[in-house]
Amino acid sequence: MSVLVVDDHPLVTKALVHLLETEGIEAASVSSVKEAIEYIRTIRKPDLVILDAHMPGIDGIAGLGLLQSGFPGLPVALWSGDECQEMIQKAIENGAIGFLSKAMSIRAIIPAIHLMLAGEPYLPVHLMASRQEPPENPARRPLPPSLTPREFAVLEELCHGLSNKQIARNLGIEEITVKLHLRSIYKKINVKTRTQAIAAYCNQPQATTVQEKTI
Template identity: 35%
Template sequence: MYKFLVADDHPLFRDALKQVIDGRWDDAEIVEVSDLDSAQEVAQNDDDLDMILLDLNMPGAEGFSGLLSLRNYAPMLPVVIVSAEESPDVIQRALTCGALGFIPKSSSKERIGEAIQAVLSGNSFVPPELAEAIEEKRRLDDELREKAALLTPAELGVLKLLTEGKPNKIIAYELDIKESTVKAHISQILRKLGVHSRTQAVLVAKNLTF
């Protein structure tokens, strides 16, 4: 008999998850909570849980804080995210933070059941139609890291100030270099990042950590 913790502040969606679980595992036990504090308490104190189905955006959680805290409270317990978010970036970050599955709330009941079964069987789950987009993002991220590695410390300093919207004159003042040197650094930044304008460079740099 499986025991699930369903953590979602929307009663209608908790009911939808319960219907899926009851339809596949008629002897399953389901614990419902509507906020992060309650989820943490159950995860910490109930040793019989087999899975947590967690909404990313619920009272007490901000960003991925809820997922990370539950992973700390119950590191061996599989957590599956059930969310209205469907962007590859959000899914990738959820998996990086320890989720074993990601189920968009737009999924059919059959797909939700398949996802839960996959994780219970020891596998991870991402919707097939989104897996390709996630893999493409990973590839682009790897390319970006390779390009960023070509930048010198001085060029990275200029790029950081570019992302803050500062003009060449202010960048030169803050870095105590000549404005002509700033222009030279920007030329090298554009070449190494494979872009054609400072605006494009700033957009690329948004994915870098300074």
């Protein structure tokens, strides 16, 4: 797996690249969208681009558009020192695979990156919780009683933003078992992706129930 970091702050970029490399992820960095385009064309197409949302001369949405128009299907995540809801919403609507805050801890950022490398969208749980449902249906649906204790445990780990690999390690089960549990959970709570599950069920009163039923 490979990641390209696009950021004009060398100290921040160097730290992230080093962190990724210690996780066994090939990483490189450039300081502008123009350099990113050149890198992808002449060197390699990464599995994920992490794009600074605020660089001189171009904002994150415009940079996202340039990268996606030049390389359709390229996963691009925005990252920023602030959490402007309007910008994040526009990024997701325009095809970003996720958003990373520069204030995130190492414990949180690495699972998030692994998740996006696996093709899954990612937003921090507190940002997902702030995305409102349609006014005509403001209440969250209750978690169905048909969830097994193990499924409750998997859902709780999911709400912490962990990857399938980390969930498996924390619960002492195989990664394929996690995938099977998630498939069952999505069906029972009527969602299609982990992002929808987080948006609908994490940071809600039901979280207490999840904690009580973990094994």
